[in-house]
Amino acid sequence: MIKSISLWSLVAFFLMACGETKEKKENTTESDQMEVAEAYTPDTEEELPTIVGIAVDNADFSTLVTALKSADLVEALNGEGEFTVFAPNNAAFDKLPDGTVAELLKPENKETLTAVLTYHVVAGLYTAGDVVQALKDNGGSFTAETLQGSRITFKMEGDKVVLYDNKGNAVNLIATDIKASNGYIHSVDTVLMP
Template sequence: MRTRNLMIAFAMTGFIFSTACADTKKENVHNETEKVTSDDVTEKEAVKKTPTIVGVAAANEDFSTLVAAVKAAGLVETLSADGPFTVFAPVNAAFDKLPEGTVAGLLKPESKDALTSLLTYHVVTGKFMAADVVKAINDNNGTFSIPTVQGGNLIASMSGDNVILTDESGNVSTIIMTDVAASNGVIHAIDSVVMPK
């Protein structure tokens, strides 16, 4: 009888222990699920909180002329779309290099087509980080032709450690800041405006 009671006690202890373990496993699974869900939400929120290309440019005073031009050309919605896009974005000083009156003339309503052509010549479909551009240059014997949304091409090459863009008229621009993240692509700042033919 005493042996039987002892066996029952062991059985009960085993049952309680296994139930406790099962509860702990359920709790761990629940916690892991919560963690995964929480991480996913955090990542999605981070993407949502990162502005689009237009938002990033608008938040940086060095791109104020570019943003004014994008608005005048009616490209805000286009450059806020899903993309992804790579934008070679001229800084204000780049626009200042243009002949006097050029920017003012381009911002006029009657120049919208010319302005759109100019701006889309700075945009590439797809997201290309600086390392991608350098690799493409190196893989293609030192120069790489980049097709733009405008339809023309930019030629990328290296000058020392700098990536140089040459437009179809032979004008040269240097990339001065790379890999500025946006939710729908990436921005590389350039020091001169490149011109389509």
């Protein structure tokens, strides 16, 4: 159970854990992906693009950008605010059953697509470093509410943090703490399902 720590503090703690985890990974593919994502993190606050700006500039988020456009969420994630986005990379979308992405992108499925995409967003600014303590303080597990309204569960498994969606799918972080002017992006290897 979550003790007297706010939900947002817990999410922040989770994301810190992810940052520590990525340093321990030895998998070349994941390391390469992290380097690509980190290459889009400018040195100063003034130079930072928005969450959407970073996604547009990173070819590995092209499917996500297409989905954001189809759901009319570009303006929301491009504007002021503080968001933490668990952004599925292209490989995450490729893991979905054949035809799923094409079906979600149809205008008649905009509501479903919006629900899926907003399930990847938490209000507030949360780095990976804050999550370690939250996991320690809460027995290695806690949940956070997404903008979609459902919760994501975070668990410490060995030396890494794993997210679980409402369908019970395990989702791994492959890059963390990609800073934007209006939040953070943490790249994930699986599409979260509400």
